[in-house]
Amino acid sequence: MEKEKRNVRFYISYDGTRYRGWARQPGEEMTIQGKIEDVLTRMVLGTDEIPEDAKRIQLIGSGRTDAGVHAKCQVANAMLSTEKTDTEICEHLNRYLPGDISVKQALTVSRRFHSRYNAVSKTYRYTLWHAPYKPVFDRKYVTVMEKKPDVQAMREAAAHITGTHDFKSFCGNPHMKKSTVRTVKSITIREDGPYIRIDYCGDGFLQNMVRIMTGTLLEVGTGRMKADDIPRIMDALDRQQAGPTAPASGLCLMCVDYS
Amino acid sequence: MEKEKRNVRFYISYDGTRYRGWARQPGEEMTIQGKIEDVLTRMVLGTDEIPEDAKRIQLIGSGRTDAGVHAKCQVANAMLSTEKTDTEICEHLNRYLPGDISVKQALTVSRRFHSRYNAVSKTYRYTLWHAPYKPVFDRKYVTVMEKKPDVQAMREAAAHITGTHDFKSFCGNPHMKKSTVRTVKSITIREDGPYIRIDYCGDGFLQNMVRIMTGTLLEVGTGRMKADDIPRIMDALDRQQAGPTAPASGLCLMCVDYS
Numbered sequence: 001m002e003k004e005k006r007n008v009r010f011y012i013s014y015d016g017t018r019y020r021g022w023a024r025q026p027g028e029e030m031t032i033q034g035k036i037e038d039v040l041t042r043m044v045l046g047t048d049e050i051p052e053d054a055k056r057i058q059l060i061g062s063g064r065t066d067a068g069v070h071a072k073c074q075v076a077n078a079m080l081s082t083e084k085t086d087t088e089i090c091e092h093l094n095r096y097l098p099g100d101i102s103v104k105q106a107l108t109v110s111r112r113f114h115s116r117y118n119a120v121s122k123t124y125r126y127t128l129w130h131a132p133y134k135p136v137f138d139r140k141y142v143t144v145m146e147k148k149p150d151v152q153a154m155r156e157a158a159a160h161i162t163g164t165h166d167f168k169s170f171c172g173n174p175h176m177k178k179s180t181v182r183t184v185k186s187i188t189i190r191e192d193g194p195y196i197r198i199d200y201c202g203d204g205f206l207q208n209m210v211r212i213m214t215g216t217l218l219e220v221g222t223g224r225m226k227a228d229d230i231p232r233i234m235d236a237l238d239r240q241q242a243g244p245t246a247p248a249s250g251l252c253l254m255c256v257d258y259s
Numbered sequence: 260m261e262k263e264k265r266n267v268r269f270y271i272s273y274d275g276t277r278y279r280g281w282a283r284q285p286g287e288e289m290t291i292q293g294k295i296e297d298v299l300t301r302m303v304l305g306t307d308e309i310p311e312d313a314k315r316i317q318l319i320g321s322g323r324t325d326a327g328v329h330a331k332c333q334v335a336n337a338m339l340s341t342e343k344t345d346t347e348i349c350e351h352l353n354r355y356l357p358g359d360i361s362v363k364q365a366l367t368v369s370r371r372f373h374s375r376y377n378a379v380s381k382t383y384r385y386t387l388w389h390a391p392y393k394p395v396f397d398r399k400y401v402t403v404m405e406k407k408p409d410v411q412a413m414r415e416a417a418a419h420i421t422g423t424h425d426f427k428s429f430c431g432n433p434h435m436k437k438s439t440v441r442t443v444k445s446i447t448i449r450e451d452g453p454y455i456r457i458d459y460c461g462d463g464f465l466q467n468m469v470r471i472m473t474g475t476l477l478e479v480g481t482g483r484m485k486a487d488d489i490p491r492i493m494d495a496l497d498r499q500q501a502g503p504t505a506p507a508s509g510l511c512l513m514c515v516d517y518s
Contacts, residue, residue: 013395070396087391094393102393132346134353134361136272137329137400 005079008089009109010059012036012074015100017140017249021067022074032101033059036076039096043089044082062115062122062256066208068248070141072125073104075256077115115256121185123201123254126214126246131194142195143250149221151189151196157220158187158198160230161213168237170216172208172245180206180237187213199254208245216243264338267348268368269318271295271333274359276399276508280326281333291360292318295335298355302348303341321374321381321515325467327507329400331384332363334515336374374515380444382460382513385473385505390453401454402509408480410448410455415486416479417446417457419493420472427496429475431467431504439465439496446472458513467504475502 014032024034040057041050050056061076084092090106097103128149129135129142161184168180184202198217200210216233219225225233225243233241273291283293299316300309309315320335343351349365356362387408388394388401420443427439443461457476459469475492478484484492484502492500 013392015395015398072396090391094391099393099398100395102395104390104392132349132353133272133363134358136274136359136361137331137397139274139358141396 005081006108007077007111007113008080008086009075009077009107009113009115010036010093011104012071012076013102013104014071014074015140016065016068016070018100019067021069022061022063022065022071032065032071032074033061033076035097035101036093036103037078039093040078040080042096043084043092044080060115062119063204065253066211066248066251069251069253070249071253073255074253075115075119075258077109077113079111113258118258119204119256120259121201121203121257122205123199123257124205124210125252125254126198126200126210126250127252128196128198128218128250129194130196135194140249141252143247145196145218147222149196149218150223151191151221153223153227154198154217154221155189156227157217157225157230158189160227160234161216162187165234166237167206167209167234169233169239169242170209170212171206171239172212173206174239176206182206182209184213189217210251211246211248212239212242212244214246214250218246219243264340265367266336266370266372267339267345268334268336268366268372268374269295269352270363271330271335272361272363273330273333274399275324275327275329277359278326280328281320281322281324281330291324291330291333292320292335294356294360295352295362296337298352299337299339301355302343302351303339319374321378322463323466324512325470325507325510328510328512329508330512332514333512334374334378334517336368336372338370372517377517378463378515379518380460380462380516381464382458382516383464383469384511384513385457385459385469385509386511387455387457387477387509388453389455394453399508400511402506404455404477406481408455408477409482410450410480412482412486413457413476413480414448416476416484416489417448419486419489420475421446424493425496426465426468426493428492428498428501429468429471430465430498431471432465433498435465441465441468443472448476469510470505470507471498471501471503473505473509477505478502 020030022032037059059078086106093103127142130145130148164183186201188199190197279289281291296318318337345365352362386401389404389407423442425440445460447458449456
């Protein structure tokens with residue numbers, strides 16, 4: 001008789017440097033979802049090898065992160081039939097996952113909880129570095145600026161982006177058929193020594209959207225665009241009008257909020 | 260005519276993970292001193308290749324760091340004949356050094372300044388991690404503890420270590436012929452979430468001394484030794500009496516002070 005399944009929610013940190021992104025892809029070993037599903041499937045089956053015809057555990061993430069993007073606290077859930085406690089599941093995952101993926105917590109929750117559908121907002125942080133010297137210890141998690149950008153101009157541009165808009169100009173997927181309307185609740189830009197941290201909070205983000213917003217803010221910060229250009233760029237509904245896609249390595253999913 | 264030489268002081272950060280330590284060694288490519296000397300020598304010669312008979316620039320560090328040990332602010336100096344400004348020297352080094360070595364500042368100083376002889380104290384930090392989950396972003400810079408150590412007992416042990424003593428029991432070099440008397444000015448142990456940070460300030464440290472002190476404090480913190488065992492261990496002047504050498508990766512040279 002099959003044991004009853006329970007819904008387990010996970011808080012996950014990862015250094016995305018080595019990975020092709022969150023989402024499992026056929027024939028691609030290096031995805032974060034795939035790595036965690038492998039360990040969960042072996043755990044539930046109680047085997048070291050996963051048979052060809054085995055039913056794999058499906059892990060539902062709050063959303064995808066691009067190749068090279070990091071997460072401090074990604075949220076995911078999976079239906080599991082196991083006699084292990086939540087703590088034991090967490091320990092098992094941390095023992096068998098590689099050192100650049102860590103499960104901060106595993107918690108059995110209501111069967112109705114869905115990491116993606118129930119998410120009400122997400123916060124991403126983009127970290128820039130400007131100093132006469134290079135970053136050492138967090139060199140894989142920041143984007144180095146040759147010149148210091150004009151942070152005040154970036155804040156003015158960010159004010160134009162904030163709010164509910166059609167973000168088609170900031171969408172990296174040219175074939176997107178669903179609505180490209182999103183609400184960016186806030187964009188906060190903080191300076192801290194050599195760091196400039198841009199926090200984006202929104203109800204959801206389109207593909208590459210945070211990186212394109214960052215690339216556009218940096219066009220303003222380096223004087224190649226003006227803050228007042230933003231409304232025209234947004235109205236154009238044309239990816240070509242916005243700035244370039246900022247590098248993945250500076251981006252980190254900080255948290256996902258649920259109601 | 261040879262240009263006049265000037266004495267340039269460097270503040271250097273490095274991630275020691277890939278290196279065989281600070282000190283240049285014959286036939287060993289991967290040393291921090293060697294990497295910086297190579298770039299400085301090529302800069303001064305104005306060539307891409309260093310001829311066999313070239314006089315290499317000698318970089319004097321405040322002291323050695325072991326293989327795998329990091330530095331937030333190592334200090335070094337070298338006599339250079341170059342027409343570059345200090346800022347240009349710094350930029351040149353950061354352009355040609357690998358991403359895990361960064362020169363924070365280059366500054367021309369008195370010819371009498373000597374990084375090693377003039378140092379009056381050094382601060383090293385050892386970082387421990389204890390949580391039900393693994394560290395991700397600083398996993399190469401912390402030592403993970405299975406169980407949380409007893410920090411209060413470690414503080415009591417640290418109080419016995421602090422002061423001027425013969426630290427022969429804490430010296431990793433069994434052939435040390437010079438004095439093993441050193442002054443540990445302070446040992447500060449702070450808890451911050453999953454981190455336990457141990458800061459050691461002293462006038463100088465013997466080979467492996469900070470790592471052996473840490474290993475000994477951890478013996479006390481995990482209950483295998485008692486804080487009151489420390490005076491006996493120190494009096495024994497015997498490396499075998501102290502705890503094991505803690506892993507290099509948790510250790511970082513934080514700063515070097517000059518009078």
